[in-house]
Amino acid sequence: MRVGAGSGRLPAPGPARVLVVEDEPRLAALLADYLRAAGHEPECVADGAGVLAIWQARRHDLVLLDLMLPGRDGLALCRDLRACSAVPIVMLTARADEADRLAGLEGGADDYITKNPFSPREVVARVNAVLRRSRAVAAVALPPLQVDEAGLAARWQGRLLELTPIEFRLLRVLSAQPGRVYPRAQLLEHLHGDGRAVTERAVDSHVKNLRRKLEQAGAGSQRIRTLYGVGYCYEA
Ligand code: CA
Numbered sequence: 001m002r003v004g005a006g007s008g009r010l011p012a013p014g015p016a017r018v019l020v021v022e023d024e025p026r027l028a029a030l031l032a033d034y035l036r037a038a039g040h041e042p043e044c045v046a047d048g049a050g051v052l053a054i055w056q057a058r059r060h061d062l063v064l065l066d067l068m069l070p071g072r073d074g075l076a077l078c079r080d081l082r083a084c085s086a087v088p089i090v091m092l093t094a095r096a097d098e099a100d101r102l103a104g105l106e107g108g109a110d111d112y113i114t115k116n117p118f119s120p121r122e123v124v125a126r127v128n129a130v131l132r133r134s135r136a137v138a139a140v141a142l143p144p145l146q147v148d149e150a151g152l153a154a155r156w157q158g159r160l161l162e163l164t165p166i167e168f169r170l171l172r173v174l175s176a177q178p179g180r181v182y183p184r185a186q187l188l189e190h191l192h193g194d195g196r197a198v199t200e201r202a203v204d205s206h207v208k209n210l211r212r213k214l215e216q217a218g219a220g221s222q223r224i225r226t227l228y229g230v231g232y233c234y235e236a
Contacts, residue, residue: 012039013131014218016061017160020044021051021077022092023069027118031064034120038128048072052080055087059153059160062088062131064123065109067098075107082108088134090127110134134158143236144219147172156217166191166198167210171234174224178236181227207232 018035022028023046032042045051049071067074078089091109093099099112110130113123135158146155154161154171173190184200191198215221225233
C-alpha cells in the first residue's frame with residue numbers, strides 16, 4: 001500500500017510534529033503509523049483535558065483533533081487553541097453531516113475529515129495539504145526567522161527550532177542585527193546571562209550546533225557566517 005497517496009504529484013511539505021488527539025487507541029495508533037510513514041513526528045494524547053497545556057509546552061506544527069473526547073471536547077479545544085495561536089488544526093468527526101455542521105460553525109479549524117469511512121491515507125493527504133498551505137502563508141507574511149522572546153522559542157518558516165537556552169540567546173543576539181559581526185568575546189557576554197561559565201571555544205560549538213539546526217529547518221548552511229579570527233555574523 002502506498003502511504004500518502006492522494007497527495008498527487010505535490011511535493012511533501014517537509015516533516016512536521018503533529019499532536020494527535022484521539023481517544024480510540026486503535027485509531028490513534030493507526031494515524032501515528034501513517035503520519036510517521038509520511039515523515040512526520042506524531043505525539044498521541046487520548047484525553048482532551050490536558051491538550052492545551054501539552055500544545056503550549058511543545059508547540060506542535062499541527063493538531064489533529066477528534067471531536068468527541070473525554071475531558072474536553074474537540075470544538076472547545078479548537079477554540080482554546082485559536083485563542084492563543086494560529087497553529088493549523090484538522091478536525092476528525094464521526095459523521096459527514098457533523099463535519100458540514102462544524103465547518104458552518106467556523107470554530108477555526110483548517111479542515112474537517114469524516115472518520116466513517118476512515119481512511120488514514122486521506123487524513124495524511126489532508127494534513128499535508130494544510131501544512132503546505134499554512135507554510136506558504138507563513139513564508140509570504142513573515143520574515144523566515146521568528147524569534148519569540150516571551151516564549152523563548154524560534155521558528156524558521158513556521159518550523160520550531162529545538163534550541164537549548166544558550167543557542168536561543170545566541171540566535172537572538174546575532175539575528176537582531178543581520179550583517180553585524182560579533183566578536184566571540186562580545187557573544188560571550190550575552191551568553192553569560194545565566195551565570196554559567198562559557199569559554200570562547202564553547203561559543204564555537206554552540207554556533208556549530210545552531211547552524212546545524214538552522215540547516216535542518218531549511219535555512220541553508222550559510223545563515224551564520226564565520227569571519228575567521230574575528231567572530232560571527234547572521235545573514236538575513
Ligand atoms: Ca472520540
